[in-house]
Amino acid sequence: MEKYSIEPYNEGDSVSDFRKEEAYLRAKKKVDTIIGFYWHLAVYLVVNIFLIILIGMNSNQGFSGFGPYATAFFWGIGLAFHFIGAFGPDFFFGSNWEKRKIEEYMDKERKNWE
Template sequence: MKNDIDTYLEDNQQSRFEKEEAYLRAKKKVDKIVGFYWHFAIYIVVNIFLIVMIYSKSGEPFWSFAVWSTPLFWGIGVGFHFLGVFGTDYLFGKDWEQRKIERYMNKEKDNRRWE
């Protein structure tokens, strides 16, 4: 009977450990997402300010490299931050390749209706 109780306690502890581990992984992921959103919000606010200030003070045309260089290079960094947080699955999805294959197969089938 003692062995039955020990086994139950170990399973319960294992279950609690797995739940806590899952919670910590989820919290870490949410923290990364929040960090990205803050980075993106700061990027928008600061670059609007910089674009207005550089354009008004430099005398350069609005679409010149001097006005848009900071948003461009910082935007590349924000893009890499996005990929680091969300990964490429966000853009293509896990079954993206399969959907594309089916779409092209259906398109080919539609083109061969006369056969």
């Protein structure tokens, strides 16, 4: 039988533990979202390669035209939205991109004034 020590209640510790737990849960959810996107990407590639080959080999037009690529195109739109949902819109520009660009253009304007 294990013995547990009883420590005095410290309100600051419980709040800190709660915040750490909350941060962990947010991070875990973010990682799960990213893993979900990568699974979606893998399935997209496998299925669409198969469909493009299958449709291209069995159609009169072969691999020309939009037919063999239609599924990949429209599914790709959904995949793009999943990417934005997983990585956020700041993925391309970064979190401080807008601020840096404003400062860059303000610096150019200052040089023109001098």
